[in-house]
Amino acid sequence: MANAIEAVGLRKHYPPDVKALDGLDLAVEEGTIFALLGPNGAGKSTTVKILITLTRPDEGTASVAGYDVLAQPDRVRRSIGVVGQKHGFDPEATGRENLTLQGAIYDIAGPALKQRVSESLERFDLAEAADRPAKTYSGGMQRRLDVAMGLMQQPAALFLDEPTTGLDPEARAGMWQQIAALAAEERMTILLTTHYLEEADELAAQLAIVDRGRVVASGTPDELKAALEGDALHIELADPSDAARDALVAVPGLTDIVMEGRAVRARASNGATSMPAALAALEAAGHSVASVRMSRPSLDDVYLRHAGRSFREADRKDDAA
Numbered sequence: 001m002a003n004a005i006e007a008v009g010l011r012k013h014y015p016p017d018v019k020a021l022d023g024l025d026l027a028v029e030e031g032t033i034f035a036l037l038g039p040n041g042a043g044k045s046t047t048v049k050i051l052i053t054l055t056r057p058d059e060g061t062a063s064v065a066g067y068d069v070l071a072q073p074d075r076v077r078r079s080i081g082v083v084g085q086k087h088g089f090d091p092e093a094t095g096r097e098n099l100t101l102q103g104a105i106y107d108i109a110g111p112a113l114k115q116r117v118s119e120s121l122e123r124f125d126l127a128e129a130a131d132r133p134a135k136t137y138s139g140g141m142q143r144r145l146d147v148a149m150g151l152m153q154q155p156a157a158l159f160l161d162e163p164t165t166g167l168d169p170e171a172r173a174g175m176w177q178q179i180a181a182l183a184a185e186e187r188m189t190i191l192l193t194t195h196y197l198e199e200a201d202e203l204a205a206q207l208a209i210v211d212r213g214r215v216v217a218s219g220t221p222d223e224l225k226a227a228l229e230g231d232a233l234h235i236e237l238a239d240p241s242d243a244a245r246d247a248l249v250a251v252p253g254l255t256d257i258v259m260e261g262r263a264v265r266a267r268a269s270n271g272a273t274s275m276p277a278a279l280a281a282l283e284a285a286g287h288s289v290a291s292v293r294m295s296r297p298s299l300d301d302v303y304l305r306h307a308g309r310s311f312r313e314a315d316r317k318d319d320a321a
Contacts, residue, residue, distance in 0.1 A: 004030040004157050004189040005051060010060035012046050012213075020046040021057065022213035028157075028206070031187040033179065035200040037299070038210035039311060044193035045085070047210070048161050051191070052082050065156040078106075081150035081158040085165060088146055091135035095126050095145055098134055099152060106153040120148040124178065140171030147178065158182070160192040164199060176202055197299045197311060209303055216306040221299060228297035228305060231271030233278060235264040238288035247285035251277045256305060262290070265304060 005028035012021040021043045028034040036044045049055040051064055053073040062069045065079035082088075089098040099117045103109075108116060121127045124144040129137060134145060143163065150158055163179070164172040180203060182188050194200055200207050201221045208218040217224055233254070237244060240262045248257050253269040268274035271294040282289055303311045 002030050003027045005064050005191060007062040008060055010050060010057045012057050019213055024214055028191055030189050032205045033183045033190045033203050035204035035207040036193045036210055037200040037207050039195055042210040043213040044210055045161055048159055048193060052080060052159055053077060079156045081155035083146045083150040083160045083163060085162045087142055088149060089134045092133055094131050095134055096130040102149040102152045124148045139167055140174055143175055157189040162193055179203055201299055211307040217302060224302045225297040228301055230267055230269040232295050232297055232301045233266045233268050233275060234293050235289060236291040237262045238290045241287055244282060244287045247281045248278055251281050
């Protein structure tokens with residue numbers, strides 16, 4: 001299957017010393033949902049900005065729908081739909097007016113434009129609110145309008161930058177259904193950025209985990225999780241203590257031990273035997289345990305293995321930076 005989106009060796013620096021991208025490679029097959037998963041500040045949005053021709057890389061090459069983003073930016077723009085983190089609609093205009101204007105920008109006119117607007121309103125459950133100002137829509141409705149606008153020109157590839165940020169759980173689940181339906185019914189290539197682990201796991205046929213401007217792991221969600229043999233241990237201490245890690249290092253079968261405050265994360269080749277041994281080692285060293293659980297590998301565990309820190313910790317530190 002051909003690649004709809006490709007990037008090789010993308011690098012981007014911002015003064016004075018921010019390294020947004022550090023040699024990022026990407027390959028997205030046609031007709032699939034591909035997720036760029038990473039914490040805030042990992043380089044996801046910068047990657048999208050390069051692919052949709054809003055900024056230029058310092059180094060590297062990229063193409064979308066067969067067009068070079070540097071040599072053929074106009075062709076790229078005609079081939080894509082973009083839904084950014086911020087709303088792209090006019091809040092004072094109605095849903096119908098927003099869609100009509102978006103279609104006109106792409107030279108769609110007459111009966112064809114009217115029909116496409118009507119079909120979009122129906123598809124995204126906006127028909128009843130079509131003639132109300134967009135500012136009166138709920139958060140979920142506004143996000144659906146954003147996606148509908150991004151699809152007006154029937155693009156070869158759709159870019160969704162953090163499409164469900166700020167939505168409540170019900171609206172987020174509804175958006176997931178809409179995105180999955182687009183891929184299934186239209187065979188459209190969709191690249192979405194997200195810092196929600198469950199979103200990437202639910203939607204993506206393929207994903208790339210991005211950390212500090214580079215791809216640290218890629219594959220299907222199941223492949224990435226299956227590559228981590230054994231179990232994940234999650235231990236919550238009664239009191240924070242960096243010394244707890246020293247007690248666990250000597251436990252046979254435990255690897256990838258990471259301390260984050262009172263939380264301890266570790267990989268166990270055999271959780272059934274390693275968990276009792278870990279608890280005994282902590283008790284012997286004078287560390288009280290508040291709770292413990294064991295689970296099969298998750299995408300957070302994948303991130304921990306390849307980035308050396310948990311997703312939550314990376315998100316918190318990069319936000320603070």
